[in-house]
Amino acid sequence: MVREPEGTAEVGTPGVDAVPGASGELGSGILRVFGRQLKRFRLRAGLDRAEFGGRTGYSTATIAAYEQGRRVPPSRFIDAADELLDAGGVLQEMKDEVARAQYPAFFRDAARLEAEAVELWVYGTHAVPGLLQTGEYMRAVFEMWRPLLNEETVQQRVAARLARQDVFARKPAPLVSFVIDESVLRRPLGGRSVMRGQLEQLLLVGEFRNVEIQVMPLNREDNAGVDGPFTVLHGDGGDQVAYLEAQGRSTMVTERTEVRGIVSRYGIIRAQALTPRESLAFIEKSLGEL
The missing domain is CATH 1.10.260.40 (lambda repressor-like DNA-binding domains)
Structure with missing residues (x-):
């Protein structure tokens, strides 16, 4: 029979050893x-x-x-x-x-649906959407959270977010559409060097055949997305779910009428934004101005 070494009792300090996103619990x-x-x-x-x-x-x-x-x-x-x-x-x-389990508790259902989706629509207004972020940009974002996240949690959340980007390598590849508010591209989170790498990442991913990136200019007099960011996830069976997130809380919208309204809203947002070709040119110009 194996005898366990001394000093390995099941103890942990919430906020230090706790599973990230588990609200201080010692494990999901x-x-x-x-x-x-x-x-x-x-x-x-x-x-x-x-x-x-x-x-x-x-x-x-x-x-x-x-x-x-x-x-x-x-x-x-x-x-x-x-x-x-x-x-x-x-x-x-x-x-x-x-x-x-490496994701914050409020995001776990969305992470599962995201990994299975055949089509994703993402509207981002505060930061570059997670699926498009570089590791350096992710770290900068997580280090800005308040209350402060401990280093282990930051590392695990960065690793988890990077792992989500495997969605681009899936076969068959899902169709992914992003609309990003221009203010996000003007906000140099993490500093100019980090933002430069982030803009280069957008240009790279924007060339993928299954990805379209559009920019919503600040000078638009009409913007159907004033209610804030959201994601629409399309399942293989035709089901659609909308995901809303703010202040560490999330909502999965499944009621058909409400989802249909969000889907229609995204269509209008895309029409109001720059085209994918114009958007990549805009991002390239922004990169040159950094």
């Missing part, structure tokens, strides 16, 4: 379930945490955090652990749910 349900299963398979294999960590490339403290549901294990760890512990796919089957 799926993380606790995954952690218990991981520990069960590790003990069955006759490995203590130090031995297991050595074989997977993680510290004893990190293994303890995974088993206690206090940290979100990356997919590569889950794959390695499942193979090393001969778990028969049990750990890997939880990989998608575990991955979603």
Whole structure:
């Protein structure tokens, strides 16, 4: 029987060890379930945490955090652990749910729908939409949050947001449309160097065949998007859901009449914005002015 090293009791300090976005809880349900299963398979294999960590490339403290549901294990760890512990796919089957636990609680449902959507429409008014952000821009945004996020949470949220961008590599590729308010492009979050990299990213992604980026100019006298940002997610079966987010709270709009109104609004916003070609030219000009 494996005896656990001393000093690995299940303790944690909210705000430091807590799962990001879990409102101070020491782990979401799926993380606790995954952690218990991981520990069960590790003990069955006759490995203590130090031995297991050595074989997977993680510290004893990190293994303890995974088993206690206090940290979100990356997919590569889950794959390695499942193979090393001969778990028969049990750990890997939880990989998608575990991955979603890295998102703030209010965004997890939207993250699942986003990963499955065949079409996405995004209207951004405060910052560059997350799917288009560079890692440096993400970090700048998260470091501006108040109350302050601890460094581990910032790192995990950056990693989670970067992982969402795999949507562009999906096959078949979803159709993705963005309309970004000009004020977002004029706001150098993180400094000029960060913003320069961000504008270059927009130009790069804007050339993807399945992506259209449009800019809503500040000089427009008509703007159907004055109510704020939103996202429309289109499912494979034709279902449409709208996602609204503000001040750490979110709303999933599913009522058909209300969703239809938001869909119509996005169509008007697109018509009022610059065309995709004009928008890329505008972004390129803004890059030259930095």
